[in-house]
Amino acid sequence: MSIAAYQPLCERLGLDSGDLPYTPDWSAAPDFLQLIVDHALTHKPAVIVECGSGMTTLMLARCCALNGGGHLYSLENGADYAANTRAAVARHGLAQHSSIIHAPLRPYTLDGRDYQWYDVEQLTTGAIDLLIIDGPPGFIQKHSRYPALPLLRERLADDCTVFMDDAARPDERELVGMWLEEVPAARHEYIANERGCAILRMTDAGINR
């Protein structure tokens, strides 16, 4: 994916496309960003949490600015990535719309299995309206992104929407199945874009309790 592919989104959001926190092969693709930007601008979420910072952070912080409200909390396990994303967001004048939290991975045991996932101690938000899952990296462990739902579920708003990037990968397909077994009332939609996007609409009152 070349950086030029982000130009239309930048134009739409009024972002300087010459100064993007872009990492080849690691940044979310424009078609995933388009989905989450459309959602954020339409639904104007008050509390957004994302796992894995970078292009998603910049775009979502800009959505909060355009919406005139809302705040993005970004969990980032890499200290350098957190610092780079924080600096990029500040250069775009969006620091007040986002909190980039350096959250090192720590051990959790879920359903008898061990995982490394973000330390969520510092995540002190109100109910989460929009959850974006684009980390931790898949090489860390099998089902690397699985802990997001069990660990954050009780913090989700009753009408929360969850987007997960890279959902075309076998690992991510499996973990969506695990989530749906645990939360059968969640409405799942799969978008067959470049890397696949899983959308879970947790819209039934009480589903997250």
Ligand SMILES: C[S@@+](CC[C@H](N)C(=O)[O-])C[C@H]1O[C@@H](n2cnc3c(N)ncnc32)[C@H](O)[C@@H]1O
């Ligand atoms: C898929 S990336 C997150 C991308 C981010 N949401 C974006 O749109 O740019 C997941 C995580 O991988 C790590 N990461 C990013 N670039 C990397 C690289 N070049 N090598 C290794 N890890 C990287 C960071 O910790 C990041 O949070």
